[in-house]
Each structure stands twice: as structure tokens, then as C-alpha cells.
Amino acid sequence: MPDPGSGACEAPRIFETAEGARLALARTDPAWRRWGPYLSERQWGTVREDYSAGGDAWDYLPHDHARSRAYRWGEDGIGGFGDTHLNWCLSLALWNERDPILKERLFGLTNQEGNHGEDVKELYYYLDGTPTHSLMRMLYKYPQAAFPYERLVAENRARGLDDPEFEILDTGAFDENRYFDVEIAYAKAAPDDVLMRVTIANRGPEPAPLRVLPQLFARNVWSWRAGALRPELSLDGDRAVRALHPSLGPMRLHVEGPAELLFTENDTNEPRLFGVGDPGGFYKDGIGRYLVEGERGAVNPARHGTKCAALHRLDLGPGESRTLRLRFRPSGTPDDPFADFDAVFAEREAEADAFYAALQAGIADPDLRSVQRQALAGMLWSKQLYHYDVREWLAGDPAQPAPPESRKSGRNSDWAHVRANDIISMPDAWEYPWFASWDLALQSLVLAMIDPDFAKGQILLLIDEAYTHPNAALPAYEWGFSDANPPLHAWAAWRVFELDRALTGVPDHAFLKRAFNKLALNFTWWVNRKDAAGHNLFQGGFLGLDNIGIFDRSKPLANGDTLTQSDATAWMAMFAINLLRVAIEIAPADPAYEDMAEKFFEHFLLIAAATGEGVWEERDGFFYDVIETAGGERRPIRVRTMVGLIPIFAVAVLSESDVARLPRLVERLRFFLVNRPDLARLVSRWNEPGQGRTALLSLLRGHRLKALLRRMLDPAEFLSDHGIRAVSRVYADAPFRFPYEGRDLGLAYEPAESRSRLFGGNSNWRGPVWMPVNYLLIESLHRFHGYYGPDFRVEAPTGSGKTLSLQEVADDLSRRLVGLSTRGPAGRPVYGDSRIEQDDPHFRDHVLFYEYYHGDTGRGLGASHQTGWSGLVALLIQQCAIGTADKMHR
Known part of the structure; x- marks a missing residue:
């Protein structure tokens, strides 16, 4: 597949733009990456926040608790924006005067509530973004009628597996366009100078009220151990908030126009949830109780706390639009915070257009350009802080009740070494607000189009000691780190390397070496753990393909039977091929890697030979999983699924010039040609030059x-x-x-x-x-x-x-x-x-x-x-x- 810059086409010149210059600067100074859309869209219902005895994450901290309960490991919000550790967080809350609660976070069904599992029940779209988050835009659609929480739950619970999901559009909440379009946009005037713009449009046929509350709050880092310092927000004049944090310099939030500034604490409302504590205290849900329930004492009359909101009371006519402007920046800047506000936004928007114009120079169709830009915006908006120290999570916090003893042998208890505290690309910031290893490999490839440095960092993340198990296993996903995802990291490392080289013109061999060294260990883990008989035919479980089998492939079979998997075996052949390709790239400059090239060449051939004999059915022309009984009987499961197509993935084309630079590898190739001609004849054409003097390694002739x-x-x-x-x-x-x-x-x-x-x-x-x-x-x-x-x-x-x-x-x-x-x-x-x-x-x-x-x-x-x-x-x-x-x- 041609990469950007291959053949007659030049690479996109994204680094010649203003945004590209910021990306280049970020290699040595990460300041422009310090703020971004790093809040999750769902922190509730995650494994990290689950301290139950049985691992019932959805029930332990449900949506109903989220507005009242301080999170331990992160934060969430609508259109959230924060620094890399979420010391300070910006987000948006809304109330249409009909909802029973303040709309502060996205609603959806839990795995038990949905007839097809968990599912967000909101309408929102990622519109735009730049890799340094100098500009970010998203759109949220908010009904003017009461949000149909109960109906969505009841209707989906009543539906069966043969029924489609009941979505918010099915409720009629958007009929006659009776909703608000709410665009949330951020622009940075400087690395720590964040502009927030909220534009609201009434799409309905009649006037409608809306209460708009841009929020600033500190992530709760003080409730978990005694003596932890508490940040402070306090009124600073009529239209500003002073923000003091132990980890950062003083900041100031500026609010344009008339707004009521409300303050509370980002603390758990224990009286509401657990029936203990001071009912007159200030809690995380205080602003919602003040506005929706009319509890005047729910917010702090002294105007200070760790959470605040600027309440704007709007009444919009049909088709009317209003824009609200806020700015969060270091204290001490004397100029009018809104004098250059529109100019900064206009400049960042023009820079984003120039960046994508450089990327899309070869794309004429405006719809294709729009789809691509929105897809990339979604990738950028789905980055979040993932904080999860498993050892601390298992032990519990000194200032909190001790968790149940059963947790010490429960979920992820054998991964106590994991200490995640990084910005990670998520599969979906609401439904899957946690990394999955093969998802991250694929996501990194897309991100490499516009931010190769971040993409390389994502590839290296899970193979770092902070994540990889001491036995060299990569964590799969937080619901079960010990599950196995397809081993795609070697492929992704090679492809990200190729894309990075095409964009920058510089081969990053240091990155390849770091990836190779760790992944070679992971390859050995797969060989030792997933090849039950030692015959180069592999198991692995569901391997990301969920219910594709006739039974749960992750569970043991009866009577000591084993399941040899076509996909697991093909993934391992692909793993070997890509490590071989990486070793060939590095070896001319570092001869030690030539030995590794020989090793993975030989291992690929052994897997390929076993594949042809073990899971291929000549009469059907297809690959199948095979049950190997304890008595030695082979029972192919002759069902045609994607499992049988995955062997196509294990392919590499090597140029004669690449191989010729490695004389020992050439000798090894000749040795196998003479001594094991069966391998060449059966599984590959590495000894028969193709077009352009190339050699083929694959599972298929x-x-x-x-x-x-x-x-x-x-x-x-x-x-x-x-x-x-x-x-x-x-x-x-x-x-x-x-x-x-x-x-x-x-x-x-x-x-x-x-x-x-x-x-x-x-x-x-x-x-x-x-x-x-x-x-x-x-x-x-x-x-x-x-x-x-x-x-x-x-x-x-x-x-x-x-x-x-x-x-x-x-x-x-x-x-x-x-x-x-x-x-x-x-x-x-x-x-x-x-x-x-x-x-x-x-x-x-x-x-x-x-x-x-x-x-x-x-x-x-x-x-x-x-x-x-x-x-x-x-x-x-x-x-x-x-x-x-x-x-x-x-």
C-alpha cells in the first residue's frame, strides 16, 4: 500500500504549517501538549473506580452517583479540556428547566440495561481538532424537552436480543427540531492560555430557555490520604475566578458578560449516597442542586471551593444563536482578556485549515475531505488521561474505608506492577474509556498521519515496564489485563516508522530498536504460553473477535481438549514477519540485529509449515480452527468466518537490495533452500524473485x-x-x-x-x-x-x-x-x-x-x-x- 510520499507523490507538507511547527517544537518542549481534551466522557462505571467485592463496576458507581461522587482516578464532562494530570478541568453543563438533573455528563445504558450491552444515548459530534490541541471543536445536541432518561432505560430493558437498540432519536426528543445545538470550542493563545467559546443555537420553532454553565474544577486528589493539599477557587472581582493549585502557578478564569458565579467542593455527597456526614456541606452536586432543586444553601455563599460554574440564563428565540466567551490563563496578565479573543480563534482556525489543506492536497472531493477531517477530530478528542495504579487500587487509600479482602485476588490482581498515568488514545471515550492493546496499535497508525511523535509514543507505551507484565505479556484492557489481544504491535511499529519516515524524511531507528527489543520478549511469551503442544500452532482465546466462534474460545474445552486457532497461528506468523522486517531495517547499522533477522525468519517458516498442515483444509480451500482431542483426534470446525481469512495478513515483500546487505541472512536463506525445500515449496516464494527483484514471505502461495x-x-x-x-x-x-x-x-x-x-x-x-x-x-x-x-x-x-x-x-x-x-x-x-x-x-x-x-x-x-x-x-x-x-x- 503506498504511504504518503511514496512513488511520484510528495509527502504532505504538514510540518511547513504553523501547527506543524508547533509539533516540531513539541519534540523538545512539550508545552503545547500540556492542555487538551483529556477528560473522559465516562469515568463512572469503569474498573478503576470500582471498589466492590465482586468487581461489579457498572453497579458500584452508576450514572446516578456520578454527579454526587468524587472520582478517584480521573474526571469526566461534556466537551472537557484540562492539563495532562487534570489538575484543572474545564467542561460544560446545561439545564433546559425541564430535566430532573443538571446535564454535566453524557448518559448511557450499562451493560445490563441495554438489550445489546452498554451504549451512550446522546447525540454529539467531533468537528475539528489539531494535534497540539491549539484548536478543538465539538457539537452537542441537547433536547428542549426533559431528557428521556427513564424511557431509554425502560424501553431497552424491555427489548430482546432480536430487537434493535432504542435510541434517543426514537424517543421523539428531537421532533420538530426542538433542541439546542451547542458547539464547544477551545483555542490556545499560548501553551497555558486557553480560550473557551460556547455557541448555542435554538433549532426549534418556539422560544426556549437554556441555562448554560461553563465549569472549572480541580480533580479531587485530596480525599484519598491525610495531609494532601487542596486547591482553591475563589471569586476575584465581579467576573473572574482565582485558581490556586499546589502543583501549578496561579491561574485566573475570566468570564465575559453577566453571569452568576457559583462555588462548591468537588467532594462526595456522603449524606445523599450513604446517609452519613454533614447535610449542610458543599459537595460535587451542589451547583446542580442549587439550580435544579432550588437549594440555596447547596453552593458556598463565601464564593470559594474546588468547583465553580458561570451560570448564564439564556432565553433564545427560534433560530437565535448566542456565543459565550471565557478565558483561563496564568494570573498577572494585565490586558483585556477578550480584546484579542476573536482574533486568536480566527488565527487558530486558519492554521487548522492550512494544516489540513497540506494533508489533503491530493483530495479533491469536499465530502471526502470533511469525512477525513472529522475522523481525525474524533481521534484527537478521544485522547484522555488514563490513571490507574493497580497496587494502590488493590490496597485502597489510607483516608478511605478498606476495600473488601476479596479484591486482593480478584480482577487484575496479578498486574499490581501497572502504574499508568499517561495521555492515551482511547477506542471510544464513553463506551470504551480505557486502552485495548490491539485497538491502540491500530489507532497509532491513524494518528501517525498527523502526529507521528505522539503515535510512536503510543506504540512504546504498553511495552514499557509500567504496563508490560514481568513475564513480557502486554495488558489487554482494564476489564481483564490477562486476556490476549491480537499481537499487532510489531506491525504497527513498522507501519508507524514508515509513515514517520515518509512525513519527516528521517528514519527513526532508535524508535524501532526500542520497539523491537521489547516485542521480541513479548513474542517469546506468546510462544511459551499459547502453543500448548509446542508445534507452532497457537491458541489465544477470543483474540478481539468476541463471539465469532461457536463457543467461548477463551474458556477451556472439555476432557482436556485444546483448540488450535487459525487466527492465533496467523497472528503469530504475522508477528514473526514484522519483527523480521524491523530487524532487516536496523541490521545494516547494527549487525547484532542480523542474528535476530535469522531467528525470526526461521520461526516464521516453522509457523508457516505448521499452518499449512494444521489448520488448512485443501478440500474447502479455507483455514479453520481445529479441536485437538486428548486422544489425538483432529476435528476441524468447518465454519467460514474471518478466522479463516486472517492468514492473509501474514505477508511481507522484501527487496533484494535490503536482503543483500545482510550476508549472514543470505547464507541462512540458501541453507534453508537446500536443506528444507519443502518449506519454500509449501508456504512462500522467498527464493523466487517477483516483480522489481522482490522476495515474498507469506502463508499462501x-x-x-x-x-x-x-x-x-x-x-x-x-x-x-x-x-x-x-x-x-x-x-x-x-x-x-x-x-x-x-x-x-x-x-x-x-x-x-x-x-x-x-x-x-x-x-x-x-x-x-x-x-x-x-x-x-x-x-x-x-x-x-x-x-x-x-x-x-x-x-x-x-x-x-x-x-x-x-x-x-x-x-x-x-x-x-x-x-x-x-x-x-x-x-x-x-x-x-x-x-x-x-x-x-x-x-x-x-x-x-x-x-x-x-x-x-x-x-x-x-x-x-x-x-x-x-x-x-x-x-x-x-x-x-x-x-x-x-x-x-x-
Whole structure:
């Protein structure tokens, strides 16, 4: 796949812009990264905040408690912005005079409440952003009627697994456009000088009241141990707040225009939640109680505390818009805080436009440019502070009641070394406000388009000693660090290296070495822990594919049986190939890595040989998981799913010039050619030069590749109008059946939400289109094309009589995936038959990036802000544009 800057196309000149200059400066001075959208959208219901005996995170700190309870490990808010440790946090609260509570955070259903698992029930969109967060913009849509909390819960609880989710648009809350558009924007005049602009528009047909409360508060760091210093906010004149923090210099919040400044403490309301403590105290929910419930004593009349809000009482006519302006900056600046406010915003907006114009120079279609920019905005808004010291979390805090003894042997108890306190790219800041290792690998690749330094830091993060287990395992995700995610970090490290080199012109071999050294240890962990028989055939569990199997692949089978997994084995072959590729890159300058190149070359060949004999079925032309019984019987599970396509990912094309620089590796290649010709004949073409004097390493020679593609490109099986489905459509009318241990296990084609509760039910791999595996398929096809060239052709679609090169197949799949979000004759497939989202001018150009997509219609499903990996569409758009420009040049 062409990278930015490959072939005849120049790399995007983002570093020649003002924002690019700030990125370059941040390599030595991180000041411009100090403030950003680092608040989560959901801190409640997370493992970090769970101190229960049984690990019931959703119930221990539910949404109803969130407004009244101080968080231990982070903060959340609507449109939140803060420093890297959340010492100070800005966010927005709203009240329409009808809601029962102040709207301070996004509402959604817990895993138990939703008929398909947890799900945010709000409408919000990420509009724009720059990598240093010099400019950030998002849009929140707030109903003018009472927010339908109870109805959303009741209706979804009443629905079954065969029913779709009941969404906020289904409640009628947005009928007749009776809602407010609330745009929240931030701009930095200087690294620590933050401007906040809130623009509210009444989209409804009648006048409507709205109470708008920009908030400033200190993260609670004082309630957990005796003697901790408490920050202080206090009134400073009529329209300003003085902010003093033990860890920072004095700051000042300036509020323009008439506003009532309200103060309380960011402390838990123990009287409300637990029936103890001073009922007359000032608590986290004090501002909401003052405004909504009319409790005058809920806010501090002395005008000081650790949380404050500027209450603006607005009454907006139909179509009317108002803008509020605030500024948070170091104290002592004498000039009018609002004299240059609009000029700073205009300058930052122009700089953002210039930055993206440089990135998108090869993209002519304005809709494509808009989709890509919104996808990247989502990536930037989904960065958050992830703070989780597992040892402290298990032990509890000195100033708090001791947690139950059972926690010491409960969730993540064998990961007490983890001490996370970093800004991390999250898969979804509400539904998945925690890292997952393979998500982060994919997210890093997209971020490398616009911020390669941050992307490299994300790759190195989980392989740091603060995260990686002493046995070299990488943590999977906070609900179960010990689970195994697909080992994608080596691939991601190589790809981020390539993108960084294309953008900067400088190969960062120091980064590659750091990644390689740690990942070589992790590879050994996989070999030692996930190859039960020592035959280079691997297990691994669900491996991110949730319910794709006929049973829970993470649980032991009966009677000592083991499950050899096609995907686990292919991931390990891919792991070996990418470590080989990295070693070849580094070895010319550091000969010690030539030994490692030999090691991973040999290990790849051993895995490849085992794959061909262990999980490939020649009669079907497909790869299957295999049950190995204790008595030595092999029972392939002959169901056609994405598990059998993942072996396509294990491919690398090496240039003759790269290999020729490593004489010992060349000798090793010759040794295997003479002594193990079976390996070359069976699994690869490393000894047969392809186009451009290249060598191929893969699990597939031409015959097997064509056999797999015949299935993959068949519209009756995997190929949909919107990408490759996770399960073959042949099981729509005749589900797959498999007898095992007295049970008749089955798997049907389910193109939408899951019909089972396996892995919670909020994700479904039994038929929908998933962006990450589709992206990896596309990239792999490009690599195969790099070896075979245009004369290697396959029928596409199967049965059409039309043949395409692998490059053309990859390009066609890219167009299908990009087409999920872009406007076509029938609108954007992602919005299905939702007329307001398809047609309304205040909706139709705002794009959501979903966790996965309906296998037949392309409608978005699952988490609605999963720019974590569905943000890969931004990279596909870029690569399609570069590929088109390169073809035009040639």
C-alpha cells in the first residue's frame, strides 16, 4: 500500500504549517501538549473506580452517583479540556428547566440495561481538532424537552436480543427540531492560555430557555490520604475566578458578560449516597442542586471551593444563536482578556485549515475531505488521561474505608506492577474509556498521519515496564489485563516508522530498536504460553473477535481438549514477519540485529509449515480452527468466518537490495533452500524473485491465495457492498451446526447486533463489517500485489466473469469502506433509514464512526464514536488519494 510520499507523490507538507511547527517544537518542549481534551466522557462505571467485592463496576458507581461522587482516578464532562494530570478541568453543563438533573455528563445504558450491552444515548459530534490541541471543536445536541432518561432505560430493558437498540432519536426528543445545538470550542493563545467559546443555537420553532454553565474544577486528589493539599477557587472581582493549585502557578478564569458565579467542593455527597456526614456541606452536586432543586444553601455563599460554574440564563428565540466567551490563563496578565479573543480563534482556525489543506492536497472531493477531517477530530478528542495504579487500587487509600479482602485476588490482581498515568488514545471515550492493546496499535497508525511523535509514543507505551507484565505479556484492557489481544504491535511499529519516515524524511531507528527489543520478549511469551503442544500452532482465546466462534474460545474445552486457532497461528506468523522486517531495517547499522533477522525468519517458516498442515483444509480451500482431542483426534470446525481469512495478513515483500546487505541472512536463506525445500515449496516464494527483484514471505502461495479470495470476494459469502463481512452469508438460511460433547452448537449469519450475550453482547462478529480487519486485508492485498504484479488476477466479484489485479481488488474494497461514511445517491449508509440524519441540514454533514457496520446495509452499529479503529477510514481516504494521484502521474 503506498504511504504518503511514496512513488511520484510528495509527502504532505504538514510540518511547513504553523501547527506543524508547533509539533516540531513539541519534540523538545512539550508545552503545547500540556492542555487538551483529556477528560473522559465516562469515568463512572469503569474498573478503576470500582471498589466492590465482586468487581461489579457498572453497579458500584452508576450514572446516578456520578454527579454526587468524587472520582478517584480521573474526571469526566461534556466537551472537557484540562492539563495532562487534570489538575484543572474545564467542561460544560446545561439545564433546559425541564430535566430532573443538571446535564454535566453524557448518559448511557450499562451493560445490563441495554438489550445489546452498554451504549451512550446522546447525540454529539467531533468537528475539528489539531494535534497540539491549539484548536478543538465539538457539537452537542441537547433536547428542549426533559431528557428521556427513564424511557431509554425502560424501553431497552424491555427489548430482546432480536430487537434493535432504542435510541434517543426514537424517543421523539428531537421532533420538530426542538433542541439546542451547542458547539464547544477551545483555542490556545499560548501553551497555558486557553480560550473557551460556547455557541448555542435554538433549532426549534418556539422560544426556549437554556441555562448554560461553563465549569472549572480541580480533580479531587485530596480525599484519598491525610495531609494532601487542596486547591482553591475563589471569586476575584465581579467576573473572574482565582485558581490556586499546589502543583501549578496561579491561574485566573475570566468570564465575559453577566453571569452568576457559583462555588462548591468537588467532594462526595456522603449524606445523599450513604446517609452519613454533614447535610449542610458543599459537595460535587451542589451547583446542580442549587439550580435544579432550588437549594440555596447547596453552593458556598463565601464564593470559594474546588468547583465553580458561570451560570448564564439564556432565553433564545427560534433560530437565535448566542456565543459565550471565557478565558483561563496564568494570573498577572494585565490586558483585556477578550480584546484579542476573536482574533486568536480566527488565527487558530486558519492554521487548522492550512494544516489540513497540506494533508489533503491530493483530495479533491469536499465530502471526502470533511469525512477525513472529522475522523481525525474524533481521534484527537478521544485522547484522555488514563490513571490507574493497580497496587494502590488493590490496597485502597489510607483516608478511605478498606476495600473488601476479596479484591486482593480478584480482577487484575496479578498486574499490581501497572502504574499508568499517561495521555492515551482511547477506542471510544464513553463506551470504551480505557486502552485495548490491539485497538491502540491500530489507532497509532491513524494518528501517525498527523502526529507521528505522539503515535510512536503510543506504540512504546504498553511495552514499557509500567504496563508490560514481568513475564513480557502486554495488558489487554482494564476489564481483564490477562486476556490476549491480537499481537499487532510489531506491525504497527513498522507501519508507524514508515509513515514517520515518509512525513519527516528521517528514519527513526532508535524508535524501532526500542520497539523491537521489547516485542521480541513479548513474542517469546506468546510462544511459551499459547502453543500448548509446542508445534507452532497457537491458541489465544477470543483474540478481539468476541463471539465469532461457536463457543467461548477463551474458556477451556472439555476432557482436556485444546483448540488450535487459525487466527492465533496467523497472528503469530504475522508477528514473526514484522519483527523480521524491523530487524532487516536496523541490521545494516547494527549487525547484532542480523542474528535476530535469522531467528525470526526461521520461526516464521516453522509457523508457516505448521499452518499449512494444521489448520488448512485443501478440500474447502479455507483455514479453520481445529479441536485437538486428548486422544489425538483432529476435528476441524468447518465454519467460514474471518478466522479463516486472517492468514492473509501474514505477508511481507522484501527487496533484494535490503536482503543483500545482510550476508549472514543470505547464507541462512540458501541453507534453508537446500536443506528444507519443502518449506519454500509449501508456504512462500522467498527464493523466487517477483516483480522489481522482490522476495515474498507469506502463508499462501498463489493457489491457496486464490482459493481464499474466491470465498472472500463472493457476494453470497463474505463480500458485501460495504466491505468484507466477518462471517459468510451462506449461514443466513442454514446456520452452521457442530456436535460437541452432547450439544449441538450452532452459528448463524447475524449482520447486525448480536443475538447472544457472549462477551456482553455489545459487539458482534457474526456477520457485520469491521473496519480493522478489512483494513488489514486491504494492506495485505497491496503487499501481495507488490510481489505478483498486475498479471496475477482473480475473479472479482466471484461469479462476475470479471478479473482484477490484487491492487484493483484492494482499491475496490477501500472504496466500499470509505463509502460507508460518504454521501451517495441514497445518503450515507452509516445512517441507514434515519431521515433526520440523512436529510436535515443540521445533521447530514456530521459523521459518526461506529464500532462496526451492518453486513448488508452498512448501517452503523455498536459504539457510535469508535474513531479508535473506524478512524482508519481517514488513512484509507489518504491512501486512495495518493494511489489515484500516483496512477495519474504514471
